Amino acid sequence: MREAYIIGAGQTPFGAMPGESYRSLFTDAVDAALNSVPDGIDAGEIDEAVVGTLGVGGRQIGLSGPAVTEHAGLHGIPSTRVENACAASGYAVRQAVQAVRSGMADVALAGGVEVMTDMSGDAAKYWLGVSGETEWERLTGTTFAGVYAQMASAYFDRYDATPEHLSQVAVKNHKNGAKNDDAHLGFECSIEDARDAPVVADPLNLYHCCPTSDGAAAVLVASEDAVGEYTDEPIRVAGVGAASERVGLFQRDTYTGIDASMEAAAEAYDRAGIEPDDLDFAEVHDCFAIAELLAYEDLGFCGRGEAHELVDSGATELGGELPVNASGGLKSKGHPLGATGAGQIAEAVKQLRGEAGDRQVEDAELGLTHNVGGSGGAAVVHVLEREVGR
Structure with a gap:
């Protein structure tokens, strides 16, 4: 199985950002990740994308992966949403690593996004609560x-x-x-x-x-075969x-x-x-x-x-x-x-x-x-x- 390396990563500031959307935040994080690659990379060199999000507030629950990756300029590639509550984008990174190690991708992007500050306190508590057990925790x-x-x-x-x-x-x-x-x-x-x-x-x-925040982050994972094109000081997974x-x-x-x-x-x-x-x-x-x-x-x-x-x-x-x-x-x-x-x-x-x-x-x-x-x-x-x- 091939080694996987991180060649770039970036994030937006985390906080209350009323002027941003989940699409614009994700795009900013992807741009930050691309710009962090020492020897440069174009969005067209990414083979696959995995997006972690809970979809707080009901934003684009279906097809939320393509909704943000297409907006970020990642056209025509497989784009998948991962939902594992607060661990969503940690699992997205794991999925990107698996795609690279398996040989299905040479460069994969994993990221996550959430907008949480544009709702009432009661609504925020509801969306936090959905990650608990439904019948005996959240509904009680x-x-x-x-x-x-x-x-x-x-x-x-x-x-x-x-x-x-x-x-x-x-x-x-x-x-x-x-x-x-x-x-x-x-x-x-x-x-x-x-x-x-x-x-x-x-x-x-x-x-x-902790606070509830708006923000996005993105990570670029490359295979051992491709990593040398992007950096000679990679971060090995x-x-x-x-x-x-x-x-x-x-x-x-x-x-x-x-x-x-x-x-x-x-x-x-x-x-x-x-x-x-x-x-x-x-x-x-x-x-x-x-x-x-x-x-x-x-x-x-x-x-x-x-x-x-x-x-x-x-x-x-x-x-x-x-x-x-x-x-x-x-x-x-x-x-x-x-x-x-x-x-x-x-x-x-x-x-x-x-x-x-x-x-x-x-x-x-x-x-x-x-x-x-x-x-x-x-x-x-x-x-x-x-x-x-x-």
Whole structure:
């Protein structure tokens, strides 16, 4: 099976963009990805496209892949929509990698897009809620925040972590996001801000929750046969892992971990031939601050019940042993559902190329992205490696 390499990636700013549509946002992300290819590429050289989107607000649910790729100038190629809730474009990248590795494409584009800020709060809650189990979560009134609040409560009951650790995660991610021009909430906050904010779903408060955002991201994947035409310093897709789990939280064996994340990570590490200790940085799915704590454990960064110790140690801060969410994460960078996974990849590419500016991880050679759908019904993990002078 052929190796797959990332030759370019780009995204729009994430935030509230009332002057943009889902088509214009996706086009801007594709243009950014094309312009990021060191030796240049034309849209006509792309063989296939995969688009991740939930279709929030009911926009073009049918044929949403062709609706955005044709607008972006990708004519006459296979264009497919992937929907896996918040993990949609992470899975789109996985599909592009599969197309390249199988030989069906030499260059594939994967991306995602979502517009979420042009609706009422009740409508936004509805569209977030559709990623939960329908009969016993969404239709009985359980919110997205409410599901993660149950996970947080169970975690605090079982382990020594406290809501203070959630606030520490928020402070870290806002500090990183303040260095990111593409971030939705690109400002720092104090521990007092994060500790004393209004409650959203006890024990989660406002600063423990990510925003709903508009935005798009795109990634270009090339085969080992074609990569030399575009760059001599590609990013190798060293490992990919994906898994699914029961959609409803109440249906699972544990509230204090996400099995899909564990299984996806184990597969990605195995395919890459690495251990978690080999990583230089990670972008993890922190839709709520508790999700970042769970990710530390699910991805093997620490043992069970030890995530709060990792937070206290400073290891996950910029300059720490394993910086996590140097982009600001979903918490600060933002969370346009369908664009988040590809946006994580775009950040990882910047880090591996040394192009992340004030948030650059020193000597970054091996990074991980972790994208979760809903409260854990699906997860996908990518391990990316910088190659020089290929």
